Amino acid sequence: MSIINDINKAFDHRIRLGIMSILMVNDYADFNLLKDLLGATDGNLASHVKALEKEEYIKVEKQFIGRKPNTRYSVTSVGKKEFKKHIDALEKLIGK
Amino acid sequence: MSIINDINKAFDHRIRLGIMSILMVNDYADFNLLKDLLGATDGNLASHVKALEKEEYIKVEKQFIGRKPNTRYSVTSVGKKEFKKHIDALEKLIGK
DNA sequence: CATTACACTTTGAAATTCAAAGTACTTTAT
């Protein structure tokens, strides 16, 4: 077992780290909020949220607000748990 | 400017994060020490140290110990500075 | 002398990242 064993590969990337950080402190964030906060392009953000979705760390809700489509994301309980583990591992590694 | 602006792309990957963490607390680490501590394969580790070298965040010294080749790595002053910045950005993001 | 071990390096396939272009509407202007 190595010193980076609990560093979660799914959170390795700064955009995914940002998505999770935002969702840990906000119940919901929609596509455009994430995009603005992270300064990501549409396609780029889409692929990162998809990766987190696939792991079931976040979940999507699609709805209409008035006539406009709106996609909002929230963190799952698994996502919360895994992210905390990741942060702990990070702190252990860095603070060594 | 987004919330992940000071997250350094070069340190995004867990193996590179691990290399830097090790080199921040040890004056030197050789190839095999890094390999063992990180549980990486040879080729994989080689590509990650090369990436950090290219940014001039770490430097390499090749020598012979007895008759055996030995490659050891250390962090540069730029590397130290940038890594600290990265850690600060991480803490800001996570601890938000 | 042949075989195994050590310390990396090279190679190229697989996976990931990214932005440009596309889709499906809605809103605003003419």
Next chain:
DNA sequence: ATAAAGTACTTTGAATTTCAAAGTGTAATG
């Protein structure tokens, strides 16, 4: 009413990155 511009994503595929298998060169061992 029709055209043009905007919104909210999704799809696509090229570029980059990651990774491990195989390769290189030397050393030690039987």
